[in-house]
Amino acid sequence: MDHALRLVLLLLLLVKVYPTSNAYDFERCERTVKQWASSSVHSDSKDGRILKDLLFFLHVPRTGGRTYFYCFLKKLYSSSLECPRSYDTLHFDPRKRNCRLLATHDDYSIMSKLPKERTSVVTLLRSPIERVFSAYEFSIEVAARFLVHPNITSALKTSVKLRLKKGVISTLDIWPWKYLVPWMMEDLFSRRDARKINGLPFTYGNDSYNMEEIVMPLQEFINHPVALDIIHNGATFQVAGLTNNSNKWEAHEVRHCVMAHQTLGKYVLEVAKKRLDDMLYVGLTEDHKKSATMFANLVGSQVISQLVASNPVTEAGNDTLTVEAQSENMTVGKLMETYETCVSKLRSSQSKRRVNSFKRISPANFTKEARLHVSEAVLKKITLLNALDVELYKHAQKIFIRQHHVMEQKLLDPDGPVG
Ligand SMILES: *[C@@H]1O[C@H](CO)[C@@H](O)[C@H](O)[C@H]1NC(C)=O
Ligand SMILES: *[C@@H]1O[C@H](CO)[C@@H](O)[C@H](O)[C@H]1NC(C)=O
Ligand SMILES: *[C@@H]1O[C@H](CO)[C@@H](O)[C@H](O)[C@H]1NC(C)=O
Numbered sequence: 001m002d003h004a005l006r007l008v009l010l011l012l013l014l015v016k017v018y019p020t021s022n023a024y025d026f027e028r029c030e031r032t033v034k035q036w037a038s039s040s041v042h043s044d045s046k047d048g049r050i051l052k053d054l055l056f057f058l059h060v061p062r063t064g065g066r067t068y069f070y071c072f073l074k075k076l077y078s079s080s081l082e083c084p085r086s087y088d089t090l091h092f093d094p095r096k097r098n099c100r101l102l103a104t105h106d107d108y109s110i111m112s113k114l115p116k117e118r119t120s121v122v123t124l125l126r127s128p129i130e131r132v133f134s135a136y137e138f139s140i141e142v143a144a145r146f147l148v149h150p151n152i153t154s155a156l157k158t159s160v161k162l163r164l165k166k167g168v169i170s171t172l173d174i175w176p177w178k179y180l181v182p183w184m185m186e187d188l189f190s191r192r193d194a195r196k197i198n199g200l201p202f203t204y205g206n207d208s209y210n211m212e213e214i215v216m217p218l219q220e221f222i223n224h225p226v227a228l229d230i231i232h233n234g235a236t237f238q239v240a241g242l243t244n245n246s247n248k249w250e251a252h253e254v255r256h257c258v259m260a261h262q263t264l265g266k267y268v269l270e271v272a273k274k275r276l277d278d279m280l281y282v283g284l285t286e287d288h289k290k291s292a293t294m295f296a297n298l299v300g301s302q303v304i305s306q307l308v309a310s311n312p313v314t315e316a317g318n319d320t321l322t323v324e325a326q327s328e329n330m331t332v333g334k335l336m337e338t339y340e341t342c343v344s345k346l347r348s349s350q351s352k353r354r355v356n357s358f359k360r361i362s363p364a365n366f367t368k369e370a371r372l373h374v375s376e377a378v379l380k381k382i383t384l385l386n387a388l389d390v391e392l393y394k395h396a397q398k399i400f401i402r403q404h405h406v407m408e409q410k411l412l413d414p415d416g417p418v419g
């Protein structure tokens with residue numbers, strides 16, 4: 001009897017620890033997702049247009065956020081004002097309580113570690129098809145650099161060394177690249193090995209996005225479980241705080257439920273939209289010129305006055321000096337000039353790296369012309385797989401138009417009330 005009881009208990013335990021597929025059954029999922037959604041929206045958006053003490057740049061991968069970080073934010077905030085950055089599991093350092101800037105690929109769940117009432121959030125969104133192409137190409141670009149190695153063993157050794165280098169943040173440390181790049185690296189090496197074994201002749205065809213002898217075809221990439229987990233609807237999941245990298249354990253259940261039952265996506269979308277509404281600024285990668293001007297006028301101007309106004313006496317030692325040096329004579333006009341020079345330098349070095357990297361997978365080359373040949377079916381599939389992001393992007397476009405009006409008003413009447 002005792003034995004039987006123990007067995008039953010053990011079985012119950014096993015069922016709990018190893019939930020079978022019905023852990024994601026519809027009713028259960030609906031409850032989980034709805035519960036998450038209702039606990040995720042708080043209406044505390046008053047003064048949403050006023051910069052608070054901490055600026056959190058929620059950097060959705062492949063939206064061009066690097067240029068904002070290096071060419072706007074780094075020109076405004078000195079390093080001493082940056083919160084300890086970690087693109088992985090953020091160990092937010094409470095000792096650095098006065099940090100003013102956090103820029104990371106971490107999703108919105110990081111807000112639970114930040115002083116929420118004193119934090120303003122900004123982000124950039126990009127049209128989903130463009131973002132998927134960019135994620136595919138960038139994964140390959142970084143992975144292809146390792147093809148200088150004779151074999152995967154030697155490539156992996158180097159990548160481990162890169163990650164251990166002190167004081168340097170390698171792309172391989174940063175989510176989502178820490179998953180996407182090693183995956184692509186193994187794939188590139190195995191295709192190269194297969195070519196060696198199979199020998200000549202090769203008839204590669206002329207479609208770079210479908211050149212399976214050399215690189216994973218786009219179609220295979222978008223349908224792979226890794227892409228499903230990390231890339232598709234990535235912007236919505238990131239704004240909702242539900243990415244594969246979320247530091248909240250409930251997030252993973254909610255995400256899996258939404259992936260299993262598409263109709264539940266609407267709850268996540270509503271949360272993400274609401275969050276965008278409450279942000280200090282939402283930019284669009286496609287509209288980069290207008291976005292940058294808007295950023296300088298709506299966010300940059302406030303950062304400048306905030307840093308100038310911060311009382312030097314109460315600031316600790318060297319922070320004062322750096323704050324003054326960065327922003328003392330800064331104006332919105334100067335910020336834009338600085339930004340444009342910086343962006344063109346950054347772009348030219350990025351494009352050199354890209355060309356050099358793609359040489360290693362020649363004749364595959366991801367050019368604008370090559371893209372025109374991607375089939376309608378593949379584009380349709382990407383849209384389908386990113387249905388939430390498509391909707392979120394539409395919403396962001398509406399916000400963008402509103403923001404533009406706000407900026408125009410502000411430029412007409414600089415002393416008027418913000419918003
Ligand atoms: C990989 O390349 C390294 C460096 O050339 C070599 O020492 C090693 O034997 C190779 N390993 C395999 C499994 O071929
Ligand atoms: C490949 O070549 C064919 C025939 O020359 C042409 O019709 C097609 O547009 C080319 N595709 C690409 C991707 O260049
Ligand atoms: C995130 O995705 C990667 C790649 O699919 C996977 O290896 C990892 O386990 C995932 N992490 C979580 C928490 O789901």
Ligand SMILES: *[C@@H]1O[C@H](CO)[C@@H](O)[C@H](O)[C@H]1NC(C)=O
Pocket residue numbers: 317318
């Ligand atoms: C302040 O800056 C100077 C010069 O850069 C440096 O030598 C000194 O150690 C700094 N002091 C503190 C407290 O960080």
Ligand SMILES: *[C@@H]1O[C@H](CO)[C@@H](O)[C@H](O)[C@H]1NC(C)=O
Pocket residue numbers: 324325326328329
């Ligand atoms: C700001 O302008 C003043 C007056 O022109 C100048 O003395 C000072 O060096 C400038 N500061 C910086 C950081 O450029």
Ligand SMILES: *[C@@H]1O[C@H](CO)[C@@H](O)[C@H](O)[C@H]1NC(C)=O
Pocket residue numbers: 355358359362365366367
């Ligand atoms: C790939 O395309 C770029 C841009 O069109 C070009 O500059 C580069 O030379 C091409 N690379 C190869 C290896 O053909």
